[in-house]
Amino acid sequence: MKKQVIATLFLSTIVLSQVGNVATISANDTDSKIAAQDEKINSIAAQQASAQAEVEALQGKVNAIYAEQDALNAENERLEEESAQLSAEIERLSADIVSRDGVLKEQARSAQVNGSATSYINTVLDSKSLVDAVSRVNAMREIVSANKRMLEQQKLDKEAIEEKQIANQEAINVVYANKQKLEDTAVELKTQEASLKAAQLNLAAEKATAENEKASLLAQKAAAEEAARKAAEEQAAYQARQAELAAKQRQAVAPVISNTVAAATPAVETPAQAQAATSAPAPAVAAATPAAEATTVATPVVTYSAGNTYPVGECTWGVKQIAPWVGNYWGNGGQWLGSAAAAGFRTGSTPQVGAVAVWTNSYYGHVAVVTAVNGSEIQVMESNFNGNRYVSNFRGWFNASSSGIAGYIYPN
Known part of the structure; x- marks a missing residue:
């Protein structure tokens, strides 16, 4: 009986010892899993911060492109209004110059026919009195003075139209350059927005790591990255077309039409x-x-x-x-x-x-x-x-x- 009690006590000691060891192992295993989960959470948080930084950087680029487009459009509106005003002034000056040229040419032809060298003499000889002669001479002087003023105004108008034409052409050239830049930035904007969407979906996927939606978000992310890749290819193709166009513009493809044709x-x-x-x-x-x-x-x-x-x-x-x-x-x-x-x-x-x-x-x-x-x-x-x-x-x-x-x- 005594031996049986001793054996029972000994067996109980062994079982209790093993239970203690199992409890210790179980606690250590839980701590390890918690530590692993904490590490995973920290890793996800770091990835989220990185993805958020990428989103913010891309959003900055998109915003900059939109701001540049707004500025270019505003400048084009101002320049086109300026060009329209200059065009109206050029049209008026052009009409004045052409009209004045006609008057001056007609007077020159009249002087050649009537003999301008004897005009003053004939005027005096044809006068009925001294007062009449003085009046006629003064009238001729007034005509000569008016012609001189007309010639001076013609010179001033030609100088003015030349200045306005240069200013108008400069405004037109800036408008065309801005339009080309807008076309270029529109292509770049499409690429950047596609990249931004991919980054935003990547961020959403990282935030949904512990949820069932991650697989769907990852699929969307892959589609967005594919769209970004295609947008980049389109941008490259656009740039290639621009280079091809520039090459065509440099080619000697058109005959010069000279003043005389044989x-x-x-x-x-x-x-x-x-x-x-x-x-x-x-x-x-x-x-x-x-x-x-x-x-x-x-x-x-x-x-x-x-x-x-x-x-x-x-x-x-x-x-x-x-x-x-x-x-x-x-x-x-x-x-x-x-x-x-x-x-x-x-x-x-x-x-x-x-x-x-x-x-x-x-x-x-x-x-x-x-x-x-x-x-x-x-x-x-x-x-x-x-x-x-x-x-x-x-x-x-x-x-x-x-x-x-x-x-x-x-x-x-």
Whole structure:
């Protein structure tokens, strides 16, 4: 009996010892899991802080782009208003200059016919009395003085129109540069916003680590990152297209139309032949005779003027590239008829090879150089037609009278 009690006590001691060890192991295991969970939570918090910093950085970039776009749009509105005011002043000065030129030329012709050297003598001899002679001489002096004032005003107006044309062209060029920058930043904005969305979803996924939504958020994050990748590819493609366009603009693709064009042997050209000529590798430049007979002329060698002040890729730039005789600082295409007339160039309504065709049926207007004429049909070389910002023949033959052309500027 005593042995059995001793054995029981011994067994109880062993069991209690083992229970104590299990309790100790269980406590240590719980502490370890708590420590691991704390470490995981701390890690998630650190990741969240990093993701939040990325979101804030991207949001700053997006905000900066929006602010830049707002500033550029505001500047464009101001410059376009300034350009419109300058255009009105240029138009008024141009009309005054042209009108005054006509008066002065008429007076010069009258003086040549009547003999200005004997005007004073004839005036005195034809007078009925001394008082009449003095009155007539004073009247002639007043006419001479008025002509002198007119010439001085003509000089001042020409200087004023030149200054205003330069200021107007500078405003126009800044507007076009701003528009290009807005187009560029719009592409960049799309990329940055896609990246921002990816970062925001990444932050949401990190915050939802302990929730069942994480898998869905991670899928959205992957989709957003894919969208950001595609946006980056689109931006790269856009930049490649811009580089390709710049290369086209640098190419010598348009013949310069000089003041004189060497005519070859006359040849009759039917409308069907004229249409086929547009698809030939090197079309000849042709001018129609009054009897609808087309005359083929040699294509001049391409040269470029170093002094082209117009925005690259615009229609005004393209015409200056093709026909260097046109002036700088003539403004938007719709302003060219008035500017050219003020500069002494002839204008009219009849198409001629080498003339500049002017459209005024839009805010900016449009200009192109006539390269061929066949009755009412013409061909032109131009830039920025249907968004193609380089020089080429984009239209082939078309009807000049129904195309909205306001007039033509002829080389002197």
